Amino acid sequence: MSQIEYNIFLNILMKVLNFHAPIKKKYLRANQGAFMTKELQKAIMTRSRLRNIFLKEKTEASNTRYKKQRNYCVNLLKKAKKDHYSSLDIKTLADNREFWQTVKPLFSDKVKSKESITLVEEEEIIDSDENVAIIFNSYFSNIVENLGIVADEESKENKLQIDTFHDPVESANVKYQNHPSIISIKERMGDLELPNFRFKTIGYQQVLEEINNLDSKEALQKERHPH
Secondary structure (H helix, E strand, C coil): HHHHHHHHHHHHHHHHHHHHCCCCCCCCCHCCCCCCHHHHHHHHHHHHHHHHHHHHHHHHHHHHHHHHHHEEEEEEHHHHHHHHHCCCCCCHHHHHHHHHHHHHHCCCCCCCCCCCCCCCECEECCCCHHHHHHHHHHHCCCCCHHCCCCHHHHHCHHHHHHHHCCHHHHHHHCCCCHHHHHHHHHHHHCCCCCCCCCCCCCHHHHHHHHHCCCCCCCCCCCCCCCC
């Protein structure tokens, strides 16, 4: 079966399936979160009712009642979220589906950052996006040179010794053994003995065993059709 024939078959199959067993769509309201409580639901309903009254009457008293209830809802919502997420079972979050269902309400695509970057260069305030971008580009493009690291001359002198290594890892170890960053790490770590780390050659059978031991359910997301 060619790709075109398969696409035609798939299109017909989906039309028939959607006709006899259509995919149900459900719109979730903001008050249907996992952290929602009956107390919070009632408070939100009262807030909506007071808001409608305020929009209709336009009086100071109705505005005060609405704002008071709104602030109460905000505090109650924070408390409900805190209680819900602090009591979650970590084991349930190991499942990929459960994890995203839990953390998705924490994200929002309705918020856009409007913060701008302001720099002070030699007592001059720079807030133009173009000038800020030029300064950042100049700084980060020369950041390695600005570190003041002197080239490892010893490794250059030992180039012939380095070239004798067939293993690129061993060659890199000798080449950069006196690099300032390596010396700094050794000074910070002191005499701490670390276990040796080495690569080893593996075969086809070892890779196959590792793949077979993977849990296939970890990355699967099944699309279910109600029947």
